[in-house]
Amino acid sequence: MNQILKNALLPAMVLAISSGAYAAGEHGGHHGGEAVGEPGKAENVSRTIDVTMMDNYYEPESIAVEPGETIRFRVKNEGALVHEFNIGTADMHEAHQKEMQMMVEHGVLKGDRIDHEMMEMDMGDGHSMKHDDPNSVLMEPGESKEIIWTFTEAADLEFACNVPGHYQAGMYGDIEFE
Amino acid sequence: MKKSILMVLLAGLAFSAANAGEYDISVDRVQIDTGDFNKEGIGYNGASPGPILRFKEGEQVTINVTNNLDEMTSIHWHGLILPFEQDGVPGISFPGIKPGETFTYQFPIVQAGTYWFHSHSGFQEPNGAYGAIVIEPEGREPFRYDREYVVQLTDKHPHSGDRIMRNLKMSADYYNRQQQTVGDFFAESGEKGFMATLKDRMMWGDMRMMKADIEDVQGFTGLINGKGPEQNWTGTFEEGDRIRLRFINSSAMTYFDIRIPGLEMTVVQADGNNVQPVNVDEFRIGVAETYDVIVHIKDKEAYTIFAESMGRSGFARGTLAPEKGMTAEVPELREAPLLTMADMAGHMEHGGMDHGNMNHDDMAGMDHSDMGGNAEMDHSAMGHGSMGQGEGETLPEDPFYAKGSGLMPTASNGGKFLSYADLKAQNPLYEDREPTREIELRLTGNMERYEWSINGTKYEDADPIVLQYGERVRFKFVNETMMTHPMHLHGMWSILDVGEGKWNPLKHVISVAPATTVYMETEVDAPGEWAFHCHLSYHAASGMFRKIVVEGGPDSAVAEGKQSEHQGDES
Amino acid sequence: MNHLAVSMCGLSLAVAALANPAVAQEDPAKKTQTAKTFWGVSAEKFEYRYSDSDEELAVVEGDAYYGTDELKFRWLFEGEWEEAHNAWETLENQFVAQTPVDDFWDAKAGVRIDTPEGPDRVYGVLGLTGLAPYWFEVDTNLYVSDEGDASVDFEAEYELLVTNFWIMSASFESLVAFSEDREIGVGKGLNSTEVGLRLSYDLIDRSFAPYLGVVHERKYGDTADLARDSGGSTEDWFAVVGARLSF
Known part of the structure; x- marks a missing residue:
């Protein structure tokens, strides 16, 4: 993308990103009366769950947790495309998908790779397209990452990939509370 | 969410997986009722469209095709990768199937996805000889959905294929009822000025070309799975379902612009091959193409599947509804391009x-x-789809x-067109x-x-x-x-x-x-x-x-x- | 008459091509996968005319063809039945071969046999038919009769779409003779013109389109004199009612 175009698009991007973030609710907080949970501490981890990302689905597609449990998710992207692992409600995912769409439109997300330089670029006002929410990891093919998450209470949650189209095609899993 | 995939078998399905790779198809004279007109045509196993053939990747299929017509026939397996003798084109793959004869096709299924089959003899395909093929992959589908439907479109015409061909040869604009008229001339004069309009008409007249020349054959009734707009093919669902729609354009001549007002569609497959999913509001399906889309319906409303012909001379319509009989609004056709x-x-x-210089097939x-x-x-200029509210953005x-x-398509709701x-x-x-x-x-x-x-x-x-x-x-x-x-x-x-x-x-x-x-x-x-x-x-x-x-x-x-x-x- | 040279040339080429079916015959799919021969029957005019002098005429003008894109055989028929005399005032049958010479133009060659009431004539025909810029349909022919007389006719038609079903068509026909043929009432020079205006409605596809219209016929010069001598009129206005047919 050339510089002129980038500059012209900046205000729109910033606006959309920030509104998207608000719409998605403060991660770790409450949304629509549902507790998503919060980033966990390593010492509280009771279990490790391995999640494999394929194109475009997860293995496993369903995870059972207990309220209050802290889980270490070891996520590996074995697909050929960029994928996300994001814990949230369906509404949060939907809101996040708009942000991800923007990342695609601006060349940050390129199908099978992430343009990190572009992603971290300061868009003015200290905003960037940085993907650094604690409930989510965005990964290139072959990458492995971890999330430690505490599920504070039972809620209607899904883990999902919000790369445009992936969630709709079926790249989501259910989090069931026991 | 339900993990299992619910296979919904449509009426007319004559086979089940239990048949273990052997299938029988008869080619028959059938009656086709579009709701607008009744017409004798050609079908398979007594109906047009024919059955949905459901294969499994890796399966060795044997298909016995019996010709009950009084003319030669053939079946071409559109999009399937197979030995050329099995491809079903008379004169190229094989001689064709004589009246009364049974021809046995045998080939391995080496792919998965949505395809179709049709006669490759004369105009039997426009006359009704087509059906759908659904191939289940060996491994898992890289999608999740609760149910699926084949949505097979065609442009059924009251005239037989032979007659249409002959009429087109007699007069290429025989079926074109969207030509510019005197009224259009004056309307345009009012807008752009008399001289400008006259100049425009002179320019096209000089070339002996028509701006309205988009659909050669108008006057058809668009069908979905053999049903006309009034007969309203309906696929049912339960609240919260994700539905895979396998769109197949089996038209003789017609491109369709397809949308389901109120639903976003995620295109996951094109011509039987999985594509990186794309969320769209509308897409254009060329003749003989297939597109698989997934829609997620969160409420108990009915939704119209609306397929407008590219030239806007006709449409096909179906419905997705929680129960049969429920309908949603059917949009008006947009203005013809x-x-x-x-x-x-x-x-x-x-x-x-x-004409004076035929036979110079100058390849390369x-x-x-x-x-x-x-x-x-x-290509880098692409992909800047509908930005946020798209303030003053020019359309991509x-x-x-x-x-x-x-002919550049745009989505009716201003959203994303594939x-x-x-x-x-x-x-x-x-x-x-x-x-x-x-x-x-x-x-x-x-x-x-x-x-x-x-x-x-x-x-x-x-x-x-x-x-x-x-x-x-x-x-x-x-x-x-x-x-x-x-x-x-x-x-x-x-x-x-x-x-x-x-x-x-x-x-x-x-x-x-x-x-x-x-x-x-x-x-x-x-x-x-x-x-x-x-x-x-x-x-x-x-x-x-x-x-x-x-x-x-x-x-x-x-x-x-x-x-x-x-x-x-x-x- | 450069066109004529071209048309003769084109025609002989087409005939040669037909006589020599060797071109890529080894591929049987060429037979099964393409539609090559076509036919059609139509009557551009099938009408009744009432003149301002109470003359009544039944007029039919049509053609039938069979052939390929490259070569068509066409039978053209034109007849005027005069009610008062119970006789064919005009009765022409043309048998021509037709081949493209350009994107929009076909050349024709063949014979025309006239067998109306009165003396018969046989003509050799060379013609050009097609679509001129701005959508004028044009047909023009050179005729040389068995008596050695030559003449040229010219027809043009323009269709104005009032709507996509209501069509106003304007037609113009004229005949010019290079020599006199007194027996059949043809004088030297401009013989006659016919101008017509017909408003039709496509009732069944383009197969059946009834119309109403007016036609003005006029004879000129020596031809007009010949007509007067035989008690005929030289200028007529007709109201016409009829239908365009096509199968």
């Missing part, structure tokens, strides 16, 4: 067919400088239409490599005479295109006509160049819009003889057709032996 000078650019540069060679706006433009140009083309440029393979089948050579195919014709050809030469006067087994050929389509041509290569995949390298999608039909240049590459990995043609029935029959001969390869000796036996005893 008109071709622009941009769509005419290819024609003007080269003129029509050269000749430097046709790029015309107008076309497909090899800057679709690189697969000429710049300024009257472009070929959005299609990227999910799992590339072939290594990306340099093509070994390029073959230029100019799509040519003479609208006034209703003659269609490739490189100015009709099939009857043309030599076959000879390819060598193992090569990767780059085909350059240059559309010099003002019609859109869905080009279909049998037996081998068409890798559409969308500028994404190894992610370029695999297709079996490449639609080439007027005055554009589109490239596709083919890994020549199927020995034998194959058909290659425009899938508009009356264009193919007029001569926009070639035989492709693949020389060499593992079965070459067998292939040659078979060929010498072939006699075209079909008439």
Whole structure:
């Protein structure tokens, strides 16, 4: 993308990103009366769950947790495309998908790779397209990452990939509370 | 969420997986009721459309086709990769199936996805001889959905195929009832001024071309799974379901713009091959193409599947509803588009067919400088789809239409309209490599005479295109006509160049819009003889057709032996 | 008459091509996968005319063809039945071969046999038919009779779409003779003109389109004199009612 175009698009991007973030609710907080949970501490981890990302689905597609449990998710992207692992409600995912769409439109997300330089670029006002929410990891093919998450209470949650189209095609899993 | 995939079997399905690979199809005279008219036609197992054939990847299928007609017939398995003797094109793959005879097709299923089958004899396909093929993959589908439906479209016409062909030959505008009238002239004069309008009409009149020349054959009733708009094919669902819709365009001549007002569609497959999912509000399906989309319905409302013909002369309509009988609003047809000078650019540069100079099938060679706006433009400019609220943003140009083309589609809700440029393979089948050579195919014709050809030469006067087994050929389509041509290569995949390298999608039909240049590459990995043609029935029959001969390869000796036996005893 | 040279040339080429079916015959799919021969029958005019002098005429003008894109055989028929005399005032049958010479133009060659009430004539015909810029349909022919007389006719038609079903068509016909043929009432020079205006409605596809219209016929010069001598009129206005037919 050339510089002129980038500059012209900046205000729109910033606006959309920030509104998207608000719409998605403060991660770790409450949304629509549902507790998503919060980033966990390593010492509280009771279990490790391995999640494999394929194109475009997860293995496993369903995870059972207990309220209050802290889980270490070891996520590996074995697909050929960029994928996300994001814990949230369906509404949060939907809101996040708009942000991800923007990342695609601006060349940050390129199908099978992430343009990190572009992603971290300061868009003015200290905003960037940085993907650094604690409930989510965005990964290139072959990458492995971890999330430690505490599920504070039972809620209607899904883990999902919000790369445009992936969630709709079926790249989501259910989090069931026991 | 339900993990299991609920298979919904449609009426007319005559087979189940228990049949273990053996299938029987009879080719019959049938009665087709569109709700608008009743017409005798041709169908399979007593109905048109025929059954949905459900295969499993890796299965060895045996299909016994019995011809109950008083004329020759054939079945072509559209999009399937198979030995060429099984491809079902009379005169190329086999002699055809005589009246009263049963022909047994046998081939392995080496792919998965949505395909279809149809007669390749005369105009039996427009007369009703078509059905759907659904192939379940060996591994898991890379999607999740709760139920699925085949949505097979066609443009059923009250006239038989032979009659339509004859009428078009007598008068190419026989079926065009969207021509510009005196009234249009005065309306336009009021807007643009009398002189400007007159000048416009003079310019087109001078070329003897019509702006309204978008659909050769109007007057059809659009059908979904054999049902007309009034008969309203309905697929049911439960609240919260994700539904996979397998759209197949089995029309003789008609492109459809498809939308489901109120639902976003995620395109997950094109021409049977998985693509990286794209969320769209609307898409255009070329003749003989297939697109699989997934929709997620969160409420208990009815939704209309609305398929408007590209020229807006007709439509097909169906419904997704929580229960049969529920309907949603059926939108009005949008205003008919008109071709622009941009769509005419290819024609003007080269003129029509050269009658005095037939038989010069000048493959390759000749430097046709790029015309107008076309497909090899800057792919980086794409993808800036509908931005947020799109304040004053100009609409993204679709690189697969000429710049300024009257056919450039837009979504009715202002949202995202699928472009070929959005299609990227999910799992590339072939290594990306340099093509070994390029073959230029100019799509040519003479609208006034209703003659269609490739490189100015009709099939009857043309030599076959000879390819060598193992090569990767780059085909350059240059559309010099003002019609859109869905080009279909049998037996081998068409890798559409969308500028994404190894992610370029695999297709079996490449639609080439007027005055554009589109490239596709083919890994020549199927020995034998194959058909290659425009899938508009009356264009193919007029001569926009070639035989492709693949020389060499593992079965070459067998292939040659078979060929010498072939006699075209079909008439 | 450059066109004529071209048309003769084109025609002989087409005939040669037909006589030599060797072109790529080895591919049987060329037979099964393409539609090559076509036919059609139509009557551009099928009407009744009432003149301002109470003359009544039944007029039919039509043609039938069979052939390929490259070569068509066409039978053209034109007749005027005069009610008062119970006789064919005009009765022409043309049998021509027709071949394209350009994107929009066909050349024709053949014979024309006239067998109306009165003396018969046989003509050799060379013609050109097609679509001129701005959508004028044009048909022009050179005739040389068995008596050695030559004449040229010229017809043009323009269709104005009032709507996509209501069509106003304007037609113009004229005949010019290079020599006199007194027996059949043909004088030297401009013989006659016929101008017509018909408003039709496509009732069944383009197969059946009834119309109403007016036609003005006029004879000129020596031809007019010949007509007067035989008690005929030289200028007529007709009201016409009829239908355009096509199968």
